[in-house]
Amino acid sequence: MTDPLTAEWAPAQVAVMHGLRDWVVDFTELNQHFATWLDLPGSDANALGQITWAAETGAPLSPVRLARRIGLTTGATTVLLNRLEAAGHVHRSRESADRRRVTLRPSAGARERAREFLAFAGAEIAATLRAADPDELDVVIGFLARITAAAAEANQRLGRPGGSRGGRGS
Incomplete structure (x- = not known):
C-alpha cells in the first residue's frame, strides 16, 4: 500500500485537497456564526x-442519523435534542407507519x-453559485459525488469492528 504522506501527488491533487480542507474550515466558522446568531x-x-x-x-433525519452526522453518541444526541425541543427549535414526530x-x-x-441567517451570511456563496457556468457545476457535482462516496466508504470501513486500528502503540 502506498503511504499517502510520502507519495508523489500532482500539484492539482494537492490544491484540491487544500481547497476541500479550506472549505471545511470556513464552513465550520460559518456554523459558529450561526450558533452565535441563534444564541x-x-x-x-x-x-x-x-x-x-x-x-x-425532503429527507428528514432520525435521531440516529443525526447522531452519525454530528459525531455524537445517540445518548448525547438525545440530550441535545431535548435542549433544542425545550427551546422550541425542533419537533419530534412519528410520521412513518412504523410508530x-x-x-x-x-x-x-x-x-x-435559519433563512434569515442564510440570506445575510450566505450572500457571497449564493452569488458564486449563481455566477458559475452550468458545465462547471456539473463537473464539480460529479467530483464531489465521487469524493464523498470515497469518504463514506472509508467511514464505513473504519466503523466496522477492527476497522479503526490506528492510535498510539499500533
Missing part, C-alpha cells in the same frame, strides 16, 4: 442546521431564523 452552543446549532437542511430537501421511528423537523421559528 446556541455550536453543537446545537450544527444539529439544528443538519435537521433544517435535511427537512428542506417507533422518530422524525426530526425544525420549528417554523427555527426555519425562519
Whole structure:
C-alpha cells in the first residue's frame, strides 16, 4: 500500500485537497456564526442546521442519523435534542407507519431564523453559485459525488469492528 504522506501527488491533487480542507474550515466558522446568531452552543446549532437542511430537501433525519452526522453518541444526541425541543427549535414526530421511528423537523421559528441567517451570511456563496457556468457545476457535482462516496466508504470501513486500528502503540 502506498503511504499517502510520502507519495508523489500532482500539484492539482494537492490544491484540491487544500481547497476541500479550506472549505471545511470556513464552513465550520460559518456554523459558529450561526450558533452565535441563534444564541446556541455550536453543537446545537450544527444539529439544528443538519435537521433544517435535511427537512428542506425532503429527507428528514432520525435521531440516529443525526447522531452519525454530528459525531455524537445517540445518548448525547438525545440530550441535545431535548435542549433544542425545550427551546422550541425542533419537533419530534412519528410520521412513518412504523410508530417507533422518530422524525426530526425544525420549528417554523427555527426555519425562519435559519433563512434569515442564510440570506445575510450566505450572500457571497449564493452569488458564486449563481455566477458559475452550468458545465462547471456539473463537473464539480460529479467530483464531489465521487469524493464523498470515497469518504463514506472509508467511514464505513473504519466503523466496522477492527476497522479503526490506528492510535498510539499500533
